[in-house]
Amino acid sequence: MSGTLLHCPAPAKLNLFLHVTGRRADGYHLLQSAFQLIDRCDNLDFVSRDDGVIRRTNQIAGVPEDSDLIVRAARLLQSHTGSQYGADLTLHKILPMGGGLGGGSSDAATTLMALNHLWQCGLSRQELMELGLRLGADVPFFLFGRNAFAEGVGEILQEIETPDCWYVVIEPGVQIPTPAIFSSKDLTRDTKPVKMSVFPSAATNNWKNDLQTVAVTLFPQVDEVINWLKNFGDARMTGSGSCVFCAFFDENSANEVLKQVPDRWASWKAQAMKQHPMYHLVQT
Template identity: 70%
Template sequence: MSTSSLTKRQWLACPAPAKLNLFLHITGRREDGYHLLQSVFQLIDRCDTLDFQVRDDGHIQRMNHIDGVPEPTDLVIRAARLLQSHSKSTYGADIYLHKNLPMGGGVGGGSSDAATTLMALNHLWQCGLDQAQLMQLGLQLGADVPFFIFGQNAFVEGIGEQLQAITTPVKWFVVIEPGVHVPTPTIFSAKELTRDTKPVRITDFSNAAKVEWKNDLQAVACALHSEIANAINWLKQYEINQGDAKMTGSGSCVFCAFPNEDAAKKVLQQVPHHWTSWIAKALQQHPIIL
């Protein structure tokens, strides 16, 4: 378990880390409309945190207001109620969500919050579900949720549910929030989106072969929101390798990798003040160990 405060009745400061897509290729589309993709998901040490307090009356509630996220549609509440229903638990929970990750940023904040909720309440409620069962449950909430329960950096295929553990280099990232919200359905439904990138192999990424590691969603997002393109173009001046600066997920956050913290900090100090920006370190595993 993580080093946050944990008792039989509560678990405070549970981390819900962000992820970056080191690349994101769209390789096809299923008949049901879901897109087939390949990506490497990289955990980073930038996190939301959640507090859980067990209730005996079965009631589940979020204890704080979050702009733009009504409680009934919050993935945290949906995750808690899904686990409660699946496990037939008679317990409930008071949940406080400390939101640090941007919404609509492509860093997986909502999915990570849901995954941490499933892991924490599975433990506190003593539901007894193993990792595979929690991942299957999480898939009902969203394609990215199983990854955070999987808890390791992963080569991702299918609609995001096929995961192979992968070791990634120790890196630091400068991340910029351009200040726009990108609805994922808008990007995936765009006619301009290319859906025929040639599939790659996990060994291609591991061996750093000469493959164009790009984000197929980036061009569509940049066409819709010039501020994303502006942030990428600004970061490009600090690239170590061509193509290092790119968008993560369906946007809007963009990032660039650096070999150490000092290099990342020097770039961070130069970021124009009209953008929110931060640095993050690559993680090899989720802070919560199942």
């Protein structure tokens, strides 16, 4: 089989809120969150191979090929379906690692969608989501492909409507390993569950990121960014950090804030998306 898909986007996500409501017997945390897709993306190229070989064609600093989620995703799909095909994978990395934007999970989801299409595996969206969960709790969301209210460990998803807006996102310059946050003795795990029906109509201060309190203690750089961005709106951390975001209802307002971000931080704007740009590749 010969087939190519180039410039395939792997969008970032923001957690509009993130509550830790409990912990399962196996150690996984029970969460509630609202996932928002944004138009800041990694990009991937896929070229099918007839010899079954799966390889990454470029180097990614700090990520060995065999542990890269895109390689693992490709190999998982290959073994699950019994496909005889392989692929050359090229990852153009833009999203920061350890930023709470779901970049690695999104890369894996785009890989599953693209190769399911190129290899003609015929897996449904639900089947891909179940497969993706083996790679990480955020992967099913990107395969779901719509903004979602998430429960469980993040895999129970219901589509939600979210505001059309722009986000300013600031990278504090630190990578936060997720296990460091979830293993902290200071993490509260008893936030009262909320109903999807009250999001986002309830008062903004009801929505918080339970991981933020731990992160700012371990990484003061995150606290510094939050305090600075709070001058312009309701700033908070996404995921387990380290990136911090604030919503604006028009692009000009976002631009004005970007002009003022201190040079010591990387910053950018992104627009809210309703749907994953590769949503159409998967039959529901």
